[in-house]
Amino acid sequence: MAEKYNYIQKSFSNLKEISIPKFQRGLVWTQEKRRDLISTLHEGYPFGVILVATNNTKKNTKDETDNSNDVSNWQLLDGQQRLSTIIDYSKNSIKYWKPLNQVEYSVVRKKVDKIFIDKGIPTLVEKDFDALLNLSSVEFTQKMIDLKISDMEDVLNIQKGLQAIRQSVDDYVNLKTLEIPMIQFTGRSQDYAQVFENLNKGGVPLNKYEIYNAAWIDARITLSSDNENEKIILDNIIDYYKEIEKAGTFELSESADEIIEDNIVNLAEFGRALGQLVVSKLPALTSDNVVNEIGFGILGIATNTNNKDIGTLNSSENLEKIQSEYKDILLRVDNISQKLNDTFSILKLNLGHSKGGAKKQYTDGLSTVFKTLSYFADLWDLDDREITKHLINIPGYYVADYLDNTWGAHGDSRLTDYYPEVSKKNYSNPIDKDAFKIKFKDWVSENNDRKNGFSKQIKALLNIYGNYTYKKDKDVLEFTGQDDEFEHIIPKKRILGFDKNNYVNLNSIGNGMILPKYLNLDKQAKTIYEYEKTRKTKINESGLQDKAHYPTELEFKEQFKNLEENNFDAVNKYLMNRSMEFIEHFVEKVL
Template sequence: MDSLSSKEDVKAAMQSIDDLKQQIRSFVNLEHLNVPMIVYLGGSAHIADVFANLNKGGVPLTKYEVFGAAWVNAAIRLRGAEESPLQDQLLQYVKNYYLDMRKQAEFDVDDFSEDELTQNRTVTLPEFGTALGQYVVDHLSALVPETTSAAPEIGFGLLGVAMNLDNRKLSSLNKYIQKIRDELEDILQKTERICNNLQSMFETLLRRFKSTGNDYENGLSSTFKTLSYFAALWDLDPSSEEYTTALSNIKAAYVYDAITSAWSSHGDQRLMEYCNSSRDYGTRISEEQFDQAFDQWIADQTPGINFGKDIKCLITIHANLSYLSASVPNGETFELEHIIARKRIDAADSSRPRHILGNSLGNCMYLPRGINNPKKDKTLYEINDHNRYSQLIKESQYFSEDEMQKAMQALTASDYESVNGLLRERSRQVAHTLVRALLKDSV
């Protein structure tokens, strides 16, 4: 009886499926389906803008995805295999892009054949822009954070720099396709050279000490600021004094522009000023100007407990230019920590909003791992057996023993202003040391 019932259920289910298929066929006849189309008869220069306007409804694409759809016919023919190592690398980046897409999505990518791409050596303008950006991401890792948007932002922005095109008008980049073809090798060579120069400089500034994972603290970086370095150096003779001067001044400008919020708004307009040479990195920032900017930045800091990416970056630069290069005991792991331990600050200031500048430049440095994490509250003086950390205390501008004692007493008494006064003073000391170290090689 049960077997008979089961067979009837299966038969009924199959009949239901057949009925559903028939209803679908009667509802949508794919053989006679009318699909509305828009035929664009304008010039190719505006096609990206047309795509962007059509894309305003629903879930919008990024402008780089619009470029990819609009410029599929803007082709760039690369040199033959092994004729240009840089063009060979670029082609491999294009292949990797599609291979990674296929791997991540777990389905085939239409119209992509690795063998055909290897043989034809022809890429589209969108493919070129993204591959160029990925080259910069990989070869300028100290400065450029690797995000999902980094490659197209940098790559297309860099093509704008090469074509002296306003970043706000990148939708017309395909008008320059012949110029890009003609200058392809020159674009790649300049990109390679500037990447190497900037990476060499910034890796010594931004490298984390004995870290795992991401090797750099690049919290002061931004796309427009990075592109401005390329723009300022792009047309200069790399053997010239002008090039050397600009490169040496970029290091200080990286920090100065961050604390003065130079790139916080209208970044595209500011970038264009570097492209047309009305602004450059040829002038050294004065110590007085830099100190004043830092003093104002420190005065504007607000209480908190968690370090922001700007603090982490500044402290990493300070450490790399001072105590981390000489004073760290061999074989020890150091991490960014609170000088006045977080546990002690939490005990003295548990209110919201906070009163103590526990998140400030003055309360952050690279310290032996774990001495003051949330479960510990040691100072360097309390673990300084056999003067192990005496040199580190001196060269890192750590609080003096008397200052540390005053800080602990002020915490016990809930004297927030006294604690903050000590933290602001150390912030100024660190900042002024940082300024002089950054300007040391500027000309």
């Protein structure tokens, strides 16, 4: 296969016409990072390659002349901060040189100060002293007259000191001879992300969605900000840059609040901000960790772009569609996100009532990005009546798709089947209960490993069932105003008191439930029956057994005896039987 790149070197003077993208919105390295680069150049150390590609938007439309070697036709893809720093050094070299050569600078400064002091003239502040370095001979002479330095020997000594600094600055990095190593990528623009990934393996990992910033230099969307969602999009973009600046890696060359002009944003910013909008409205299935995947994935759905080809979103056809339909896209995203979040309240945990409680508001152990995107794809073109019909079925598929690992591999390809214009798959029909039971039982049997606690998947399943049943029934347990806690029905402390080698499966779904924190803390290693007797409080035992399927006192007695006799196989067998019973109850209540 032919190579799609060229290794080249260009002198700094030849690179001034390269198109440096404005997509990074004035993001610049901190002054410390910029000085580090200049110091590297001074020492003659390697400083990394610059990645460029032919800017097809500047291609001569009058003929088919190959202008790929014309520097003015290149756009910078990677290395903006390096090249921008070198350009800035060429214009403001003293700003970089001075902190790196403080001793040499101070020696000259003190000599000039002494001349002023001896003449009874106030010394110059640093800013005014530095300004002398940029004066022409005529300007310098006039400045000495203005400062009343008339002695020619003094003038010459000042001039000599300034010239020494100028010469040191010129010699520090010789820009006339500086050669910059470059890679010229000659492949397709949709391959930019893969190029970035390969170049940066082993280094600081780059997010491919951030990489699309480089590919989408001229892909811009103009918003009107005449409705709430558009304002949220613009605010999300501004907040994103504020967070980057706050992290300390970059500075902004202008205020974050002034960074967007005329409500024009680039496609990468719009996709990211769209993802943030979804996360804010659909916390049940999303989080800040998937902002880009969700936002760009939805743009793929809206433009009928396969998720594997998301790098082509910047095509003129897609860009035109997004620009003309972005208001409708935002309305659909808002509507679907809120309806999905209501549907998936079954994942919600009670929390925030006490210190040390659960940190995540929703149990996300079964959630994946592509699965969530499939819901958007399925509901995208439906009216509210049809959306409601599909939403009744989606929770069942949410669990079933996890059980048989539907979205584990090639999820991007499978997602396309749910696109409105493809429509090979959808959530219009209820899931088959018998098939679901088989999947669930097979999964429990195959995942019967002996863990030291509940996995996030088991917690999600326990929480779904609890929210459908006993958690909303105050006659069983009082959850109001209490944090939820996952509890081993046969108390973990009691099990570990006998089982020193972790033979008993502490991840069994048959041994799990959710309790309000007050009860879980108070009862400790007791069963609820034992707690009830010691605290002389009355608990709805029949409701607990009926709704939460809590074991009877006799069942507890038998299992405690098995533990005392180290009959851990019998305990595991009991827990497996309870797991199978849990599945029956789960199907009855959830589906």
